[in-house]
Amino acid sequence: MVIGLGAMGSSTLRELAHRGVAALGIERFTPGHAHGSSHGGSRVVRCAYFEHPDYVPLLTRSIALWHRLESARGRRLLHRTGILLAGKPGSQVVRGSVSSARIHGLAHEVLNAQMVNERFPMFALPPMFEAMLEPETGYVRPEWAVEDSVADAREHGATVMDRTTVTAIHARSDGVTIETDRGEFIADRAVVTVGPWCERLVPWPKAPVCVSRQVIAWLDPEDPSACAEGVLPTFCIDAQEGFLYGCPIAVDQPAPAGMKVAWHIIGETVDPDGPIVPPIASEGESIAQAVARYIPGCRGRVTSMRTCLYSNSPDGHFLIGSWGDSGRVTAASGFSGHGFKFMPVLGEALADLAMKGSTRLPIGFLSPSRLG
Ligand SMILES: Cc1cc2nc3c(=O)[nH]c(=O)nc-3n(C[C@H](O)[C@H](O)[C@H](O)COP(=O)(O)OP(=O)(O)OC[C@H]3O[C@@H](n4cnc5c(N)ncnc54)[C@H](O)[C@@H]3O)c2cc1C
Numbered sequence: 208m209v210i211g212l213g214a215m216g217s218s219t220l221r222e223l224a225h226r227g228v229a230a231l232g233i234e235r236f237t238p239g240h241a242h243g244s245s246h247g248g249s250r251v252v253r254c255a256y257f258e259h260p261d262y263v264p265l266l267t268r269s270i271a272l273w274h275r276l277e278s279a280r281g282r283r284l285l286h287r288t289g290i291l292l293a294g295k296p297g298s299q300v301v302r303g304s305v306s307s308a309r310i311h312g313l314a315h316e317v318l319n320a321q322m323v324n325e326r327f328p329m330f331a332l333p334p335m336f337e338a339m340l341e342p343e344t345g346y347v348r349p350e351w352a353v354e355d356s357v358a359d360a361r362e363h364g365a366t367v368m369d370r371t372t373v374t375a376i377h378a379r380s381d382g383v384t385i386e387t388d389r390g391e392f393i394a395d396r397a398v399v400t401v402g403p404w405c406e407r408l409v410p411w412p413k414a415p416v417c418v419s420r421q422v423i424a425w426l427d428p429e430d431p432s433a434c435a436e437g438v439l440p441t442f443c444i445d446a447q448e449g450f451l452y453g454c455p456i457a458v459d460q461p462a463p464a465g466m467k468v469a470w471h472i473i474g475e476t477v478d479p480d481g482p483i484v485p486p487i488a489s490e491g492e493s494i495a496q497a498v499a500r501y502i503p504g505c506r507g508r509v510t511s512m513r514t515c516l517y518s519n520s521p522d523g524h525f526l527i528g529s530w531g532d533s534g535r536v537t538a539a540s541g542f543s544g545h546g547f548k549f550m551p552v553l554g555e556a557l558a559d560l561a562m563k564g565s566t567r568l569p570i571g572f573l574s575p576s577r578l579g
Contacts, residue, residue: 208385208394210373210408212238214245214349214547215539216400217356218554219561221276224363226558231394232365233387235372235404238357239350243402243479244516247423248461249346249454250547251441253290255313255339257303258523258545261572263311265552268568272551273347280355288345288436288455293323293330293338293501294445301337301445308341316340327440329433329504345441346454349547350461356554373401376408378533396535398561403479403516405540409530414575416526416541417519419474422486424494425465428507431456434466443471444501451497463511468494471544479516486512517544525549525573527556529564537561541575 209220212234223230236242254270256262273285294301308315317339320332332338361367368389375386376397385392399409403418428434439455453468470493477483491509499506520526520541530538537560539553546553552568559566 208233208383208392208397210376210385210397210399211235211401211404212353212357212367212369213243213400213402214353214550215402215553215557216398217353217360218550219398219400219557220365220367221356221360221363222554222558223561224360224365226562227364228562230360230365231392232357232360232367233371233373233385234367234369237369239354241513244518244542245349245353245402245547247349247467247513247515248463249467250349251290251443251452251454252285252344252347252548253292253304253341253443254344255304255308255311255315255341257300257307259572260307260310261569263307263313264569265549269549269552270344272555276352276355276359276551279359282351282355283459284352284355285347286345286436286457287343289440290341290344291323291327291338291440291442292341293332293336293442295447296335296337298337298445300443300450301339304339304341308339314342316342329439329502331503332501340440347548348461352550373408376536378531378536380533383533383535396537396561398557399530399536399538400557402540402542403518405518405538409536409538409540411526411530411575413579414520414526414541417476418479419517419519420477420483421469421472421474421515421517421544422490423467423469423513423515424486424491424509425463425467425511426495426498426505426507427465427510428505430504433504439505442502446497446501448497451494451501453498465510466505466507468498470494473519474517477516483514486514519543521578526575527553527570527573528575529560534564
């Protein structure tokens with residue numbers, strides 16, 4: 208049984224179905240919805256990981272698996288636009304990415320501000336800024352990825368119950384009882400991937416997850432040609448004001464139209480069941496001002512904004528492991544605003560953990576036991 212069919216759950220369900228397991232997936236809303244962490248049209252996919260080089264082997268596997276999902280459903284998900292990572296002098300975002308790229312032999316180019324501003328004339332990085340270009344990465348479409356994963360899981364024999372909320376999980380030595388608002392189910396094993404709602408069902412007392420509100424904005428650029436895919440790379444800028452990221456405008460972009468940009472910040476703590484305060488004008492204005500300062504060729508007016516939820520672990524690293532004493536429940540949470548790109552590989556890892564209790568994928572560093 209897989210509980211929660213967002214990014215990680217849909218991928219786990221698909222993997223189990225491909226392995227011939229009679230799996231049931233339960234989802235509170237419908238796949239691809241906009242109430243959790245997996246909506247907004249795009250998610251940055253980086254490989255030279257500044258957060259920790261141990262993520263890189265998982266990412267190289269994940270990128271290969273993104274292609275398998277694309278071929279299975281015939282829909283493009285991963286856009287290889289290249290990623291420009293830029294930052295203030297000494298930026299850990301840039302230096303950590305360069306270090307990860309060197310350790311793992313990933314294609315990359317180290318650039319200074321002048322080189323960036325000449326090569327990508329929409330940018331106006333301050334003279335002392337450092338940068339790195341990662342040519343093989345870009346961004347992925349989150350709603351389509353979840354929808355396609357669930358559809359493929361169904362096609363391979365999985366059963367999906369949507370609009371069903373799990374209210375309690377009781378793990379015993381001989382099975383797992385799952386209570387829902389549509390009755391009770393008995394499963395051999397359960398994988399719990401409920402994102403921002405993990406504290407409701409599978410709290411790890413020593414690894415509490417804090418849910419925060421994030422704001423995403425879409426700008427209507429004065430010069431759309433400067434923001435088009437193929438011209439503008441996906442970008443992350445570790446500026447004095449914060450960590451700004453965004454994606455170019457693609458021809459197949461789902462609504463809303465425009466260039467998507469946001470701050471990657473811890474954010475204000477919220478209850479995932481809301482009410483979540485809608486974005487306010489000043490939040491969009493701060494994003495538009497940062498674009499005007501660092502990427503003036505893409506400046507524009509904010510035309511749409513949305514909120515989304517981060518599930519922050521205490522140290523910003525994912526939490527993946529067994530939950531409770533039975534060994535029958537596996538949980539994954541605390542993706543801290545950077546988990547989506549791992550969706551395919553973590554589906555594989557979670558399916559391994561559910562079926563065998565272990566995985567050959569190098570996820571040991573993500574065990575919640577690291578926190579005590
Ligand atoms: C604004 C924003 C920008 C981001 N940018 C990036 C990025 O650029 N790159 C990147 O890699 N990552 C990014 N992330 C992070 C990434 O999107 C998340 O790490 C990822 O989506 C988490 O997936 P999840 O499966 O844990 O949660 P979700 O996808 O939210 O899935 C949880 C699912 O569980 C369901 N559920 C909850 N409770 C129950 C219940 N009781 N019963 C049944 N179902 C239930 C929910 O309805 C939901 O479908 C970003 C996140 C946000 C919010």
